[in-house]
Structure formats: C-alpha cells, structure tokens
Amino acid sequence: xxxxxFCKSVPDTETRVKLKDNRxxxxxxxxxxxxxxxxxxxxxxxxxxxGKVDEVVAISMGPERARExxxxxxxxxxxxxxxxxxxxxxxxDTYVTAKVLVKALxxxxxxxxxxxxxxxxxxxxxxxxxxxxxxxxxxxxxxSIIKLEVDPDAGxxxxxRLVEGGEEVHxxxxxxxxxxxxxxxxxxYPSLPNIMKAKRKPIQDYSIADLDLSPExxxxxxxxxxxxxxxxxxxxxxxRKVEGEPEEVVQALVxxxxxxxxxx
Amino acid sequence: xxxxxxxxxxxxxxxARRIARDFPPDYWYEKEEKGEFxxxxxxxxxxxxxxxxxxxxxxxxxxxxxxxxxxxxxxxxANGCGMAGNWYICLTEVFGxxxxxxxxxxxxxxxxxxxxxxxxxxFCMALTEPNAGTNTFRTETFAKREGDGFRINGTKIxxxxxxxxxxxxLISRTTKMDEAPKKTHGITLFLVDLxxxxxKVSPIPKHGINYSKTCEVVxxxxxxxxxAVLGEVDRGWHALLDVLDxxxxxxxxxxxxxxxxxxxxxVDYGNQRRVFTxxxxxxxxxxxxxxxxxxxxxSAELLAYKAGWLFDHGAHYREVGATANMAKAVAVENxxxxxxxxxxxxxxxxxxxxxxVERWWREINLVRLAPVTQQMALNYIAEHVLGxxxxxx
Numbered sequence: 001x002x003x004x005x006f007c008k009s010v011p012d013t014e015t016r017v018k019l020k021d022n023r024x025x026x027x028x029x030x031x032x033x034x035x036x037x038x039x040x041x042x043x044x045x046x047x048x049x050x051g052k053v054d055e056v057v058a059i060s061m062g063p064e065r066a067r068e069x070x071x072x073x074x075x076x077x078x079x080x081x082x083x084x085x086x087x088x089x090x091x092x093d094t095y096v097t098a099k100v101l102v103k104a105l106x107x108x109x110x111x112x113x114x115x116x117x118x119x120x121x122x123x124x125x126x127x128x129x130x131x132x133x134x135x136x137x138x139x140x141x142x143x144s145i146i147k148l149e150v151d152p153d154a155g156x157x158x159x160x161r162l163v164e165g166g167e168e169v170h171x172x173x174x175x176x177x178x179x180x181x182x183x184x185x186x187x188x189y190p191s192l193p194n195i196m197k198a199k200r201k202p203i204q205d206y207s208i209a210d211l212d213l214s215p216e217x218x219x220x221x222x223x224x225x226x227x228x229x230x231x232x233x234x235x236x237x238x239x240r241k242v243e244g245e246p247e248e249v250v251q252a253l254v255x256x257x258x259x260x261x262x263x264x
Numbered sequence: 265x266x267x268x269x270x271x272x273x274x275x276x277x278x279x280a281r282r283i284a285r286d287f288p289p290d291y292w293y294e295k296e297e298k299g300e301f302x303x304x305x306x307x308x309x310x311x312x313x314x315x316x317x318x319x320x321x322x323x324x325x326x327x328x329x330x331x332x333x334x335x336x337x338x339x340x341x342a343n344g345c346g347m348a349g350n351w352y353i354c355l356t357e358v359f360g361x362x363x364x365x366x367x368x369x370x371x372x373x374x375x376x377x378x379x380x381x382x383x384x385x386x387f388c389m390a391l392t393e394p395n396a397g398t399n400t401f402r403t404e405t406f407a408k409r410e411g412d413g414f415r416i417n418g419t420k421i422x423x424x425x426x427x428x429x430x431x432x433x434l435i436s437r438t439t440k441m442d443e444a445p446k447k448t449h450g451i452t453l454f455l456v457d458l459x460x461x462x463x464k465v466s467p468i469p470k471h472g473i474n475y476s477k478t479c480e481v482v483x484x485x486x487x488x489x490x491x492a493v494l495g496e497v498d499r500g501w502h503a504l505l506d507v508l509d510x511x512x513x514x515x516x517x518x519x520x521x522x523x524x525x526x527x528x529x530x531v532d533y534g535n536q537r538r539v540f541t542x543x544x545x546x547x548x549x550x551x552x553x554x555x556x557x558x559x560x561x562x563s564a565e566l567l568a569y570k571a572g573w574l575f576d577h578g579a580h581y582r583e584v585g586a587t588a589n590m591a592k593a594v595a596v597e598n599x600x601x602x603x604x605x606x607x608x609x610x611x612x613x614x615x616x617x618x619x620x621v622e623r624w625w626r627e628i629n630l631v632r633l634a635p636v637t638q639q640m641a642l643n644y645i646a647e648h649v650l651g652x653x654x655x656x657x
Contacts (some may be wrong), residue, residue, distance in 0.1 A: 068271055
C-alpha cells in the first residue's frame with residue numbers, strides 16, 4: 001500500500017514577521033517543513049516500519065525552496081518526493097492548491113491507501129486544503145487526530161480525535177484522509193545518515209502542463225479568494241491591575257466590561 | 265568561490281538546532297550544578313548520528329568532514345547548549361574517531377569505529393603533562409619496548425572525560441628527546457582501553473564545564489601490545505597535528521556559537537528591559553560593543569570554515585595550522601567580549617546562575633587557555649605566518 005504525505009514549506013517558527021508594500025517581506029525568512037506535516041510524515045514512516053505500508057510519497061506544491069521541505073520529509077524516512085513547481089501557481093488560493101494536489105495524485109497513479117496532512121500550515125493557518133482534497137476525491141476524512149490504527153488487509157483505519165471532554169473514534173474505509181497534530185507521535189530528528197540517504201532519493205518535478213492544467217485554472221486566475229492585505233496584530237498593551245477588597249475589585253471589573261469595552 | 269551550504273548541510277544544521285531546543289540552557293544549568301554528565305543529550309546526539317560524522321559508511325558512520333562537524337557544533341552551542349554543544353563531541357569524535365579513521369589499521373578501525381558511531385564508546389586524549397603542554401616535544405611519559413609491546417609510565421593532567429572514556433588516545437615518547445635526531449621524532453600515539461588497573465584517574469575540581477570531569481591520569485607500568493600503536497612508532501607527530509588542528513577548529517566553532525548565544529540573550533533582554541524611559545538596548549554604550557563583537561565573530565566564523573575546508577581538502581598542515589590559529593585567536597577574543605557585554609547588559613541577572621550568562625562566562629574563559637593559549641596562537645601567527653623571530657625557547 002502506498003500512502004501520500006502532503007508537505008508545505010513554511011517560515012521557521014522563530015521568524016520575525018515583517019511587512020513590505022502590503023505583502024509579507026520574505027527577504028530574511030528561513031523556511032522549514034511545516035511542523036504539523038512532520039507529525040504526518042512521522043506517522044507514515046512508522047506505518048512503513050511496522051510493515052503496513054510499502055511506500056511513503058511526499059508531495060509539495062511551492063517554489064524551488066519547497067524542495068528542501070521535501071528533503072526533510074525524505075530525511076525522516078519518506079521514500080520519494082514530488083514537487084509541483086510553476087511560476088503561474090503564484091497567488092493560488094487553497095482551492096487551487098487542493099485541485100493541483102489532486103491532479104498530481106492522479107498523475108502519480110491513483111492506488112494510494114491513505115492521504116496524510118498536517119492539520120494546518122503555520123503560515124496561512126487556513127486548515128482548508130485537506131478537507132478540500134477529501135471532498136474533491138469523495139474520501140472519508142478524520143481531522144486533527146491523536147491516534148491512528150490502520151489495517152490494510154481489512155481495508156480500514158481507525159482514528160481518534162480529541163474533542164471537548166473526551167475522544168471521538170472514527171472508523172473509515174481506505175483510502176481515507178487524515179490530518180495530524182501534536183500528540184499523535186513524537187517526530188524524530190532527521191538523523192545525519194538519513195539526511196545523506198535522502199540526498200539519493202528521487203524527487204520528481206511537475207509543471208502545471210505536466211498535470212494537464214492551463215494557466216487560467218491556477219494562480220490568481222483560477223482562485224475564488226484573494227488576499228487583499230496583510231497587517232500585523234496590534235501591539236500588546238500593558239495590563240491593568242485592579243486592587244482592593246473583593247467587592248471593589250468586582251465593581252471595578254464590571255464597570256470596565258460595561259463602560260469601557262462594552263461587552264456586557 | 266561559493267559561500268553557500270549544501271542542502272544536506274542545512275538539514276544537518278536544522279537537526280542540530282532542534283536537538284539544541286530540546287536541551288536548553290536550563291538543562292545545562294542543572295547538569296552543571298549537579299556535576300552530572302548529560303546522558304539524555306548524549307543519547308540524542310548518538311541517535312542523530314553525530315558521533316559517526318567523520319566515520320566512513322562502512323564502519324557505521326556518515327563519512328563527512330570537519331566542516332560539517334563544525335557546523336553542527338556551532339548550531340548546538342549557539343542555540344542553547346553553550347560549550348556542551350562541543351565538549352562531548354570533541355572528546356569522542358576529534359580525539360577518537362578522526363585519528364583512527366586517518367591512521368588506524370583495519371583491526372583498529374573495526375574495533376573502535378562502529379562502537380563510536382553508535383555512541384557506545386566514549387574517548388579521551390591524554391596529551392598534556394605537568395611539564396609538557398604546548399611544548400609537546402618535552403613529553404615525559406615514556407613507552408619502553410617490552411616483549412610484543414610496550415611498558416608505559418607517566419603522568420598526564422587536564423584529561424577531560426578520562427573518568428568515563430573506554431578509549432584513550434595516549435601520547436607518549438618512545439625515543440627520549442635528547443636521543444632523537446630531531447625533536448619531532450620519537451612521539452608515538454597509543455590507543456589504550458579503559459578502565460585499566462595501571463591507569464589511575466582522579467578528577468580535578470574546576471571553574472566550569474562541570475557536566476564533564478577533567479582529570480589527572482597517572483600511568484604506572486601499563487603494558488600495551490604492539491597493536492595498540494596508532495600510526496607509526498616514533499613518527500606520531502604529524503598524526504597528532506591532525507588531531508590538534510581539528511580540536512582548535514571545533515573549539516573555534518564552539519566559541520563563535522557561545523558568542524552568538526550570548527549576543528542573542530543580550531539583545532532579547534536589552535530590547536525589553538527599561539531602567540529609565542527607553543529600553544537599555546537603545547543605548548549605544550551597549551549597541552557598539554555588541555555589534556563590534558558580533559561583526560568580529562562572523563569574520564572569525566568565515567575564517568574558521570575556510571580552515572575546515574582546507575583541512576577537508578588535504579591542504580598542507582602549515583596552511584591549516586595558520587588559518588586555524590588565526591580563526592581561534594579572533595573567535596575567542598570576541599566571544600569573550602560578547603559574553604562580557606551580555607553580562608553587562610543583564611546587570612545583576614548576568615551574575616545570577618539561573619540566567620546562564622555567568623555559566624557561559626566560565627565556559628568561554630577556558631578557550632583562552634585551551635586547546636592553546638591566546639598568546640601561543642599569536643606567537644604562531646607572528647612566527648610562522650609573518651616570519652618574525654621565535655620569541656620563546
């Protein structure tokens with residue numbers, strides 16, 4: 001059984017976000033594999049190590065730098081990579097992204113048993129793509145899972161999701177889509193031997209022409225949504241401490257909630 | 265000229281950063297205070313393959329060079345480990361793996377390298393003596409031929425890791441200096457298995473880096489077989505240089521890393537700490553020395569990588585030595601300034617243990633003394649690079 005993990009190249013968690021001309025200033029950003037995708041790669045690699053999966057394929061859509069995110073996935077243990085890279089993809093929204101990823105899946109051959117995603121990407125934070133891919137393919141989906149059991153022979157998977165006050169257990173037929181989060185596993189450090197091995201693993205490049213897509217179907221032209229502007233969150237202001245007897249404190253707080261910020 | 269790291273090197277650096285984040289300054293504060301070895305850290309770097317870096321693939325390693333070793337060490341140090349990001353790796357990889365890879369027999373390689381690569385065999389080097397440090401030629405430890413091997417006697421001092429190591433690179437004379445045709449002749453390297461009844465190890469209380477013990481080692485009538493000789497009898501000097509230059513380079517990488525760590529700490533603190541109206545980070549009295557130390561550190565970093573590149577490309581040892589000494593002298597000088605100004609920025613907190621700067625201060629102070637003093641590094645530059653008269657005898 002082949003499983004596919006979707007990988008995104010995102011700014012490092014320690015990036016100081018700067019804006020320039022109403023766009024993200026990318027000049028000083030260091031990129032990494034989206035941390036949530038690491039849970040997905042780790043889970044796929046563990047399935048392979050347990051003998052339940054034959055091949056782990058990592059797919060990324062992005063500019064040239066996304067190759068390094070794929071290389072990280074290969075260094076964790078994925079077998080091969082697919083990079084969808086094309087200048088006209090710039091400005092694609094999540095719908096176009098999902099559409100392109102589905103095309104790449106078809107191109108690579110449809111016989112996959114499971115599609116794994118990180119639950120969200122730490123840059124755009126939309127949480128959109130996995131659900132859209134599942135919908136386009138008509139596959140069952142379990143989001144934000146913390147436990148996964150796969151039985152390829154029986155053609156099913158059982159996934160646990162954390163919900164308020166407990167866990168929700170989903171049983172799905174294969175193929176299915178899961179999105180991964182912290183708690184599912186503890187991703188390993190890509191070891192140096194595996195980094196060197198990853199160098200020898202193949203990465204297949206696709207342009208949109210390779211995927212039988214036209215420029216009008218992707219990028220801004222093919223998108224339903226467009227980012228109009230970016231702004232930094234307002235600077236955090238110093239808190240206010242209300243002191244005194246409990247009665248006075250409560251009165252001051254109620255006054256504040258009623259009169260100053262008018263929430264009650 | 266290409267200043268970029270390869271994709272693999274960048275991924276290795278990323279792995280080092282991630283390990284460093286899991287072993288932050290608070291971890292090392294505890295290890296330092298308790299005087300404990302960082303077992304969990306050792307396990308993490310073993311699993312990540314750091315101890316097999318310079319070991320060829322056929323012996324279970326990755327087959328990389330000093331350049332990659334410097335890269336991961338600097339990342340570990342700069343991202344929170346301080347000197348600990350270098351210390352254990354240097355002892356085992358530079359003092360054990362590197363010379364065995366270069367000079368070991370097939371039997372020696374098979375005996376030591378796979379175990380080192382797995383993180384199951386720690387090493388140490390016994391070079392310095394009470395009367396022989398930088399003047400290695402005056403080594404008094406002596407190995408006398410006896411049967412199919414050698415009988416060794418001598419006293420070594422400041423031998424880090426000797427309390428735990430299972431392997432020791434022992435530097436001994438096999439021909440006395442006054443009987444040797446030239447002073448570099450008569451030095452022999454031995455691989456000694458520890459613990460051994462003939463080798464007495466006593467830790468020396470010290471100023472910092474207490475997550476590793478530094479020891480006096482007394483060797484009394486130790487017998488080793490001929491197979492324990494690494495390289496050739498009497499001709500160990502050049503093999504030893506191939507240990508001392510990399511040692512200098514990893515300590516240079518560590519100094520750059522510690523300097524960066526101290527500067528980051530100072531900048532983060534200075535930018536939010538207000539004493540009067542503005543953050544103290546806005547004062548030029550702090551900005552200029554920190555900026556100066558940083559610029560100099562980055563310069564030393566470049567030179568250090570050049571030295572590593574020369575070593576990995578088989579350059580002449582004099583060229584490697586000159587470059588390594590210059591990089592070391594500048595890096596240490598400026599890392600010391602960086603930590604000094606970090607402490608100045610943090611004020612009283614800089615002196616408080618739980619804010620870590622005072623620990624890095626104790627750590628960086630070692631590097632002005634070892635692997636070579638700043639003064640001897642400058643002597644080397646004056647004499648061997650500039651052609652000035654030798655100033656000591």
